[in-house]
Amino acid sequence: GNSVTQMEGPVTLSEEAFLTINCTYTATGYPSLFWYVQYPGEGLQLLLKATKADDKGSNKGFEATYRKETTSFHLEKGSVQVSDSAVYFCALSSSYNQGGKLIFGQGTELSVKP
Amino acid sequence: KAGVTQTPRYLIKTRGQQVTLSCSPISGHRSVSWYQQTPGQGLQFLFEYFSETQRNKGNFPGRFSGRQFSNSRSEMNVSTLELGDSALYLCASSPVGRRTSYEQYFGPGTRLTVT
Numbered sequence: 001g002n003s004v005t006q007m008e009g010p011v012t013l014s015e016e017a018f019l020t021i022n023c024t025y026t027a028t029g030y031p032s033l034f035w036y037v038q039y040p041g042e043g044l045q046l047l048l049k050a051t052k053a054d055d056k057g058s059n060k061g062f063e064a065t066y067r068k069e070t071t072s073f074h075l076e077k078g079s080v081q082v083s084d085s086a087v088y089f090c091a092l093s094s095s096y097n098q099g100g101k102l103i104f105g106q107g108t109e110l111s112v113k114p
Numbered sequence: 115k116a117g118v119t120q121t122p123r124y125l126i127k128t129r130g131q132q133v134t135l136s137c138s139p140i141s142g143h144r145s146v147s148w149y150q151q152t153p154g155q156g157l158q159f160l161f162e163y164f165s166e167t168q169r170n171k172g173n174f175p176g177r178f179s180g181r182q183f184s185n186s187r188s189e190m191n192v193s194t195l196e197l198g199d200s201a202l203y204l205c206a207s208s209p210v211g212r213r214t215s216y217e218q219y220f221g222p223g224t225r226l227t228v229t
Contacts, residue, residue: 032216032217034217036220042222042223043118043204043220043221043222043223044204044206044220045220046217046218046219046220049217089157093216093217093218100145100147100162100164100169100170100208100210100216100218101147101159101162101170101172102147102149102157102159102206102218103159104156104157105156106156107156107157
């Protein structure tokens with residue numbers, strides 16, 4: 001079946017450090033890929049998305065590239081801020097009829113220290 | 115546009131009771147999905163409704179049910195509550211269509227505590 005695997009957290013970085021959160025997936029066909037962020041006490045916010053191979057999603061300084069050859073969608077940011085502290089989820093949606101079903105990774109907690 | 119709204123935000127129930135949670139999607143979104151989030155199991159898909167019909171279903175017992183109304187608002191019901199049903203229940207809506215990427219927009223969630 002379809003699945004998503006993320007690197008385990010928590011990840012602790014100093015402000016202005018480079019961030020990478022690894023995400024790999026297993027899916028049939030050509031899934032759409034997403035990164036969501038969850039701040040304490042809140043729901044999930046869509047951070048970025050990519051719908052086909054080699055697409056790069058970007059938002060608020062975060063980027064991720066859809067790599068079909070390595071089945072990966074790693075999240076990167078060049079310079080993190082304290083306000084980026086949150087839990088990040090990688091997710092996939094596998095096809096038109098299954099589009100309403102997102103499959104999530106286990107989440108990676110990021111803590112950024114001043 | 116207003117975002118996805120969920121009511122109530124917090125709920126405390128006793129084991130054996132039943133509960134109904136409500137979700138209003140973003141205007142124009144016809145697909146509504148429900149998820150359960152717990153520290154141990156993470157985010158798990160419950161079901162999806164589209165045009166008042168359940169289109170997808172996750173691996174949850176029949177105690178978990180849902181419905182969608184003609185205005186796309188959705189409710190989920192959990193009967194005979196168990197302690198393990200304590201979780202954050204998230205609703206998400208999606209602008210379903212052939213040219214969308216099926217991204218979902220989430221509400222703030224309903225925190226259910228079963229005692």
